[in-house]
Amino acid sequence: MSTVTFENDTIEVIEGDSVLETLLDAGYDIPYSCQAGSCHCCMMQATAGTPPPDAQRGLKETQKQQGFFLACQCRPEEDLAVTLEVSRNTQSAIVAKKQLEPGNVLRLWLKCDLNYRAGQFVNLIRKDGLTRSYSLASVAEIDDSLELHIRIFADGQFSQWASNSLKVGDEIDVEGPFGECYYVSTNPQQPLLLAGTGTGLSPLYGIIRDAIRQQHQGPIYLYTGARSVQSLYLQDELKKLVSEHSLLTYHPVVQDTEGHTDDVLLEGDLSEVVQKRHPDLSGFAVYLCGSEQRVTQLRKQCFLAGASMRDIHVDLFTPAS
Amino acid sequence: MFAKLKAFFTGGEPATESTTTTEETKMASLFERIGGEAAVDAAVELFYRKVLADNRISHFFDSVDMAGQLQKQKTFLTMVFGGPNSYSGKDMREAHKHMNLTEEHFNAVIENLGATLQELGVAESDIAEIAGIGMSVKDEVLNK
Numbered sequence: 001m002s003t004v005t006f007e008n009d010t011i012e013v014i015e016g017d018s019v020l021e022t023l024l025d026a027g028y029d030i031p032y033s034c035q036a037g038s039c040h041c042c043m044m045q046a047t048a049g050t051p052p053p054d055a056q057r058g059l060k061e062t063q064k065q066q067g068f069f070l071a072c073q074c075r076p077e078e079d080l081a082v083t084l085e086v087s088r089n090t091q092s093a094i095v096a097k098k099q100l101e102p103g104n105v106l107r108l109w110l111k112c113d114l115n116y117r118a119g120q121f122v123n124l125i126r127k128d129g130l131t132r133s134y135s136l137a138s139v140a141e142i143d144d145s146l147e148l149h150i151r152i153f154a155d156g157q158f159s160q161w162a163s164n165s166l167k168v169g170d171e172i173d174v175e176g177p178f179g180e181c182y183y184v185s186t187n188p189q190q191p192l193l194l195a196g197t198g199t200g201l202s203p204l205y206g207i208i209r210d211a212i213r214q215q216h217q218g219p220i221y222l223y224t225g226a227r228s229v230q231s232l233y234l235q236d237e238l239k240k241l242v243s244e245h246s247l248l249t250y251h252p253v254v255q256d257t258e259g260h261t262d263d264v265l266l267e268g269d270l271s272e273v274v275q276k277r278h279p280d281l282s283g284f285a286v287y288l289c290g291s292e293q294r295v296t297q298l299r300k301q302c303f304l305a306g307a308s309m310r311d312i313h314v315d316l317f318t319p320a321s
Numbered sequence: 322m323f324a325k326l327k328a329f330f331t332g333g334e335p336a337t338e339s340t341t342t343t344e345e346t347k348m349a350s351l352f353e354r355i356g357g358e359a360a361v362d363a364a365v366e367l368f369y370r371k372v373l374a375d376n377r378i379s380h381f382f383d384s385v386d387m388a389g390q391l392q393k394q395k396t397f398l399t400m401v402f403g404g405p406n407s408y409s410g411k412d413m414r415e416a417h418k419h420m421n422l423t424e425e426h427f428n429a430v431i432e433n434l435g436a437t438l439q440e441l442g443v444a445e446s447d448i449a450e451i452a453g454i455g456m457s458v459k460d461e462v463l464n465k
Contacts, residue, residue, distance in 0.1 A: 036405045040359070058362075058395075060432045296385050304370055309391050 005048070005081040011105035013076055019055075020071035030084070033042045035072045042071040048081035062180040062308055080220070090125070090175040095168050096145045103231030105199055106150040106163050107137075111121070112174050116140055118206030119183065119287070121315065124158070132158040135203035135289065135315055136177065139210045146174070149202035149233075158320070164243075181209045181287060181315040191218045193286045195274055195298055197225040200290025201234060203315050207287055212245055221278070225270030225294070229260045271298055275305070282306030289315040347365050351403035351450050354445055361402060364437050365395045371433040378429045381420065401434065401454045413461035422463055 003010050005017050006028060013022045020042050023030050032042040034113070037058060046067040055074035055246040056064045071082070093112035101107055125131045138147035152159045166172070181203060192211060193203045201224050208220060226232045232252050242250050250264060257267045266273055271294070278284075286302045288295045295316050302312055354361070369391055372382045384390045400406045431452060438448045459465075 034396050034399075034406055034408065036396075036399060038392060038399050038406070040389075040392045057358075234445075292385070299387060300373065300383070303387065304373060308366060309369075309388060 002076045003079045004076060005079070006083070016075065017074050018070075019074040019076060019080065019082060023071065030071060032072055037070050037073040040070065043068055044071045044074075044082045044084055045069075045082050046082055049076070049078050051080065052077050060180065061184045061186055062182060062313065065184075066180070072228035087092075088175060090173050091173045092171055095147065095166060095172065096167060098166070100163075101149075101233035103198070103226065104152040105233045106152055106159070108148045108150055108162065108166075109138075110147040110148070110172065110174065110303060111145050114140070114146060114177065116146075116181035117235045117314070118210035119203040119313075120177035120179045121203070122146070122148075122174050122178070124162075125173035125175060126158065126161065130158055130161075132172045132320060133177075133178075135179075135181075135199075135206075137202040137205045139206055139213060139304050141213060144211060147202075147206075149199040151199045156320070168258045179314040179315060181207070181289065183214065183216070184285070185211075185214045187285075188215060188217045188231060190285050192216070192220045193223075193274070193278060193281065193284050193302070193307075194221065195223040195225070195270060195286075195288055197270060197290035197294050198317075200288075200295075200315070202226070202290045202316065204236060204287060205237070208241070208248065208280070212241075212248075216247070218247070220245075220248045222248065223253055223270060223274055224250075225253050225290070227255055229254055229257060229265070270294070271301055274298065278305065280306050282308075285311045285313070287313045290317055292316045292318055330449045334418075336414055339357075351447060352399075352405075355402060355447055357404065358399075360441075361398045361404065362399055365391060367440060368398065368433060368437040369394050371437060372430065375429055375433060378426050378433075382427070392406055398434075401451050403450075403454060408459065410461045414464055417462045418464045424463065427459055427462060 001015065002013050003023050004013055006023055009026070011022055011026050013019070020030060020035070021052050030042060033039040034041070042255045046069060051067065055069035057073065058168035059068055059070070065107055090116065091112060093110040095108065096111045116122070116136060121133050121135040123131050123133050125166040134148040134150060136146060137149055138145065150159050150162050167301060169212040194208065196204045204222060208222060211220060223236070224232070232254070235252070238250050242248050251266050251273070252264065253266045253268060253270045253273045255267070255269070257265055281302050284307050285305045286300045288302070295314050299312055299314055303309060369382070373379050382390055396406065396408070400408055434455060435448060435452060438451060
């Protein structure tokens with residue numbers, strides 16, 4: 001007989017019962033609705049043990065990899081430890097390098113022994129507890145430190161501090177990693193579309209390099225939106241990446257090119273440009289990162305253009321309150 | 322295409338058993354006949370795209386949480402396909418009662434459902450049966 005461990009309580013699972021039934025019978029308040037595996041209300045994460053395949057049917061590949069499963073469909077074949085909360089893990093990091101980029105973006109490198117997937121995000125925690133989330137631009141298998149892109153706001157409590165006071169050699173706490181926006185290698189031929197605004201480029205830069213590292217074979221299209229040519233950043237790195245990899249196409253999109261010409265620079269609205277150049281996205285994997293409004297709008301647009309919801313990965317940036 | 326469907330959905334024509342129905346297919350449930358969970362998977366995105374593109378009802382479906390919305394559509398389709406679900410009429414009433422839904426909204430959903438199933442090549446007799454299940458929760462959905 002297998003057991004389920006939840007909140008330090010180990011419960012024996014009656015033969016044929018689901019994890020949901022087991023936990024409800026034990027008196028725990030677990031959210032659920034359809035009990036048929038379709039509403040996903042009872043999604044939990046296994047922190048030890050492997051949920052049976054039936055309990056992961058219909059989930060995204062990224063969720064499966066992280067041990068998410070549907071409690072109502074989970075009749076465990078081995079002992080499981082499960083949680084409703086995302087598992088949290090905090091460790092100390094050392095600032096290795098800082099570099100200011102155009103568009104008021106700070107590139108920050110941290111020495112930290114973190115196990116993560118490129119495109120996930122972490123929380124940076126200052127000694128006094130002030131916390132902000134940033135996406136990872138680095139690839140664990142390639143880079144020896146974490147790389148984060150921090151947009152410096154004039155009134156940004158954290159970003160001003162990171163830009164002015166945080167020094168190379170300083171310590172900072174890193175919590176995570178979090179998020180499901182990363183490259184999935186199940187179909188290397190699949191065309192990839194990546195679009196982001198501002199520092200939404202950060203996770204996309206990591207995801208692209210991770211895809212290339214994992215020998216992705218389909219075409220990769222990257223679009224970044226910015227207000228002006230002056231606020232485009234990471235351009236040299238991207239140009240180098242494009243020159244090294246024929247699969248990759250990159251177009252920065254700005255509202256007004258102000259007379260600048262470039263063989264890849266496009267003028268207009270990011271969403272409109274994507275729609276015009278990719279009217280049919282069936283079979284694509286799509287990665288969207290940046291402001292909530294833009295990502296939400298692009299996600300709908302890409303879904304209506306034929307991309308399957310399962311293949312649309314998003315990282316929504318929300319401003320600190 | 323819609324005239325024919327409308328007859329099904331408004332109950333103008335009762336769903337008649339096809340004369341070619343064999344004993345085996347009669348035995349199989351509607352859900353099994355149309356392909357079970359795989360049929361729901363095939364239909365759900367098609368259906369969601371249609372309702373998002375339908376100005377009569379798109380605002381009810383246009384949510385920040387698209388993945389959550391998709392799961393709701395999946396639950397709905399599983400129910401009308403006669404699949405396993407544990408929804409009661411009371412749940413349907415509770416879920417929809419604050420939405421001020423009208424007959425037009427309800428019919429729009431049923432129309433999009435019919436168009437989805439036709440596109441997938443589902444037999445008309447099965448479409449009629451599915452529409453019948455959809456129609457059966459009309460009063461609950463419209464909170465009548």
